[in-house]
Amino acid sequence: MSDPTEMLTIGELARRTGVAVRTIRFWSDSGVIAPNGRTTGGFRLYDAGAVARVELVRTLRELGLDLDTVRQVVDRQVTVRDVARAHVRALDAEIRTLRVRRAVLDRVARQDSTTEELRLMHELARMSADERQRIIDDFVRETFDGVDAQAPGAHIAQAMGTMPAHLPADPTSEQVDAWVELAELVSDEAFRRRVREMAVAGARGGPRPAGPDPAKVAEHAGQAVRDEIAPASGEGQEILHRIVDPHLPMSERALLAGQLATFTDRRVERYWQLLAVLNGRPPVPSHVPAFEWLIAALRSHA
Template identity: 35%
Template sequence: MNGTTSLHSIGSLSTRTGVPVRTIRFYSDIGLLPPTHRSPAGYRSYDNAALIRLRTICALRELDVDLATIRRVLGGDLSVAEVAAAQADAAEIQIRALRLRQSVLRHLARRRHEPEETALVHQLIRLTSEERRRLVADFIDGLTAGTPSEAAAAAALRSALPDLPDDPTDEQVAAWMEIAGLIADDGFRARMARAALPPADEDALPGVAAGTAAELVAFARQAVAAAREAGTGPQDGEAAVVVDAVVARFASALGRPVGPELKEWMAGRFEEGHDPLVARYWGLVWTVNDWQVVPGHLPFQPWLVEALRVGRPER
């Protein structure tokens, strides 16, 4: 042995690195940190290369790299860069899991669920993204597609699956829970199967000839979208202008007089052509997916029905 080589005892190595003697001895026994020299009495000593090796082992262990992988790194089979990339991916998965757990806890803290509901929340939220998508896909697959309306419903559902993000807000968690409840309901399945989404304009006004209905519904939809864009609610005074314009267009197209009877007839037809529970599902999907609400894409019927029935004096 070269007498100029600086050697360290286990105790000295421990002092320099802060690693317990017992741990250094363990690494040495399993071959990760072979001693540079052993005295006749069996005492181990280590050179500066071993000191660097020990620091490398400790750095990788602090990053949760397992001993088998560390052995491959020290043996040259794997680079530190490759191990770091793999560990970064694993850490990202853990971070997503922790964020989701945090969101579930916040949801439970704010909503005071019963014990049975708490178990259901935990079960549904801890599903992987793929499992959640599969849950909705199974619901869609259960829809019959015997009519164009049913086929349209299934196609629309498949084009916009709810996808809960890794770090959901409490509102998104609540929306996902409501979606899960809806798709588990056979009654909702039947309602969804009957609803084309979005409904064709000629289907949104039952009892009116298709061509006329399409023109009238398109006009009503555009008028309501403009009112919403301007921040006008159905109860606001400014809504009367929208109602007057829509009612006048209907009266002209249908050859009926403007008045309370026509307004009530219109309100009834629009209610019949609109399923609020189906619209609710789509609102929940938009919430889960954090999509921007575009007034022109919202169902116009609820706004117009409410505005038609507001007790305003005739103009």
């Protein structure tokens, strides 16, 4: 056991703690590890308790605390618990920042982005949750302006208008990536025109041929896509007749194909998939390729 009255030179303190003499001297000069006295020659002396203080300071510094905060802990002006809580919050903020930077750089690495695109992606990724929400709300409002969401068949206007994205304040890397893609998507004028076309058509109402059972489309047309069966082939016709009535008049087949084409779009489906990512919901499976196959088959055998 150490003698509590024992005094240590700075070199002895360094040997006992494994901390370099120059580091202890710097901490002493900064007022973090004050000496308890000096020799007649003016050299610093430390008591046995300085060993524990040096080890505490080393631990706090390795955890990233600045010297002013360390000094407050050593002087017992604040508790280690309070400091830890504050630094957890600071580290969380830093992690969020790094996550955003990583997502942007990863996206740039995967595509040949210009300097301007890089700047825009970084700005989009740094937006607050409220700012991100406003972009989606503006898209919905402008795209569906004047469309009666209560009209028969206006399901797209209702879905996009009443189910805005609940964008997280602390997004994951995947969500940052999804947000950048979504922001680019809703800013695209061609996409806005396409969504409005779907909304207007849905709100128009009027008689329409009964649509196919989506489960049958997913099962049969989906399998045809996976098996690479041509819609215009004889086998394609057999599959078509498992989905729609083989006796469906040719004129109604053409009408049904046109109706399905109006509401079938890969980028619109991607909109819902990105929203699912941003809302932390299960992935949205892709059904568009199956419906595209069905549309081609209806037109080929009309």
